[in-house]
Amino acid sequence: MLVPVLLFILGLILLIKGGDWFVDGSVDLAHRLKVPELIIGATVVSIGTTLPEVLVSATGALEGHGGIAYGNAIGSVICNTALISALTFAIRPCKVDGASFRVPVIFFFAAAAIYAGTAYISGEFTRWIGIVLLVIFAVYIGYTIWNEKKKGLIGGDAETEDTEEKERPLWLSLLMLAGGAACIAVGAKLLVDNGTKIAAALGVPESVIALTFVALGTSLPELVTAITALAKGHSALSLGNIAGANLFNLVLVSGIATAIRPFSIYDLGSKTISNIPISLIVDIPVMLFVMAFMTLPALKKGKLTRIQGIILLCVYAAFCVFQFVY
Numbered sequence: 621m622l623v624p625v626l627l628f629i630l631g632l633i634l635l636i637k638g639g640d641w642f643v644d645g646s647v648d649l650a651h652r653l654k655v656p657e658l659i660i661g662a663t664v665v666s667i668g669t670t671l672p673e674v675l676v677s678a679t680g681a682l683e684g685h686g687g688i689a690y691g692n693a694i695g696s697v698i699c700n701t702a703l704i705s706a707l708t709f710a711i712r713p714c715k716v717d718g719a720s721f722r723v724p725v726i727f728f729f730a731a732a733a734i735y736a737g738t739a740y741i742s743g744e745f746t747r748w749i750g751i752v753l754l755v756i757f758a759v760y761i762g763y764t765i766w767n768e769k770k771k772g773l774i775g776g777d778a779e780t781e782d783t784e785e786k787e788r789p790l791w792l793s794l795l796m797l798a799g800g801a802a803c804i805a806v807g808a809k810l811l812v813d814n815g816t817k818i819a820a821a822l823g824v825p826e827s828v829i830a831l832t833f834v835a836l837g838t839s840l841p842e843l844v845t846a847i848t849a850l851a852k853g854h855s856a857l858s859l860g861n862i863a864g865a866n867l868f869n870l871v872l873v874s875g876i877a878t879a880i881r882p883f884s885i886y887d888l889g890s891k892t893i894s895n896i897p898i899s900l901i902v903d904i905p906v907m908l909f910v911m912a913f914m915t916l917p918a919l920k921k922g923k924l925t926r927i928q929g930i931i932l933l934c935v936y937a938a939f940c941v942f943q944f945v946y
Contacts, residue, residue: 621821624814631810632837635672638803642671645796648788670868671801675808676834677877685816687888688830689877690745694903695835696869701910702936704839705862710929716918723767724863725915727760731870732911736904743885743897750878757871811837825891828943831903866911891946898946906939 673696680688708714731753738749788796811834819829891898910932918924 621818624817624821627810628814628818628833631807631814634803634807635811635837638800638805638807639672640800641796642800642804645793645800648793649797652790652793670865670872671804672808672837673839673869673873674876675804676811677873678880679808679812680830681877681881681883683812684881685812687825688812688815688834689881690874690883690885690888690899691828691830691903692834693869693874693877694899694907695831696839696873697866697907698831698903698910698936698939699835699839700862700866700869701914702906702932702939703836705914705924706929706932706936708929709924710926710933713924713926713929715923718919718922721863721915722919723764724760724867725911725919727756728863728867728870728911728915731756731867732908735870735874736908739885739900739904743900744882745874745878745884746882747879750875750880750882753871753875754879757868757875760867760871824944825888828891832940832943863915902939902942906935910935 673692677689677692680692734749734752734756738745815829815834818833819825822829885897885899888897893901913935914924914928914932917928
């Protein structure tokens with residue numbers, strides 16, 4: 621048991637450091653191309669910080685661990701929203717740019733409607749569902765870039781905070797990208813392999829480990845990015861990253877895993893309540909609730925408050941306790 625735990629922790633460390641290097645390298649390159657901060661947050665940084673989830677879920681799917689692929693996507697959305705983002709604005713309430721925040725939120729709930737509809741109506745996540753989710757991802761990226769080009773932000777004089785003075789050499793940015801991607805790949809492999817061993821040793825379903833420990837581990841890059849961005853006053857970068865990362869967890873992470881290996885919720889071996897998989901009663905409703913509780917008031921009032929953060933943190937704590945106690 622000790623060796624799997626140590627390797628699991630090593631996998632987490634590689635994911636965190638790899639995500640950090642990958643994001644830094646990506647942002648350097650984006651600044652060289654004069655891409656504005658909002659676009660960096662909603663696309664480049666979001667993709668970079670979501671890579672751990674992508675690799676973990678894809679690896680889980682390839683190795684036949686559907687519970688990890690399924691639970692990691694839902695658990696990461698819950699973790700990003702009710703722990704990571706909640707922690708940042710519980711400490712430091714911030715304003716929200718409704719215009720920039722609205723698009724990823726709309727795309728998220730559109731994807732969530734397809735995801736939840738599939739789960740509740742048939743419970744079968746076919747390859748076609750995975751392809752539909754990936755198409756939504758492509759449309760979102762295309763729309764975001766088109767919209768900013770329309771505003772004249774891409775390729776123009778974007779705000780880059782004097783990046784020229786602090787800009788890394790191109791070779792170093794590319795090395796950080798490659799090294800970060802390699803660390804993420806190795807870390808994901810260690811996380812999946814040893815997460816399943818820990819789940820077996822504890823006698824709990826793989827999906828529970830994925831919803832809690834794996835989701836938290838793969839979401840740590842978002843936590844680092846969010847706290848760093850808010851500490852430096854870049855709320856657009858932080859919120860754009862979190863909203864984009866949540867969308868990507870549904871459409872990119874789930875889309876790739878489902879396209880690789882379709883699965884049925886009823887075959888994952890997860891816990892049930894009255895013969896109904898617990899994910900349909902608890903996990904998906906909690907995911908939808910925390911996103912709605914964070915985004916809808918923020919879009920209406922233009923700010924995220926401390927009380928919202930505290931409530932979401934309480935929801936996350938209760939969710940984790942329930943997963944292991946029930």
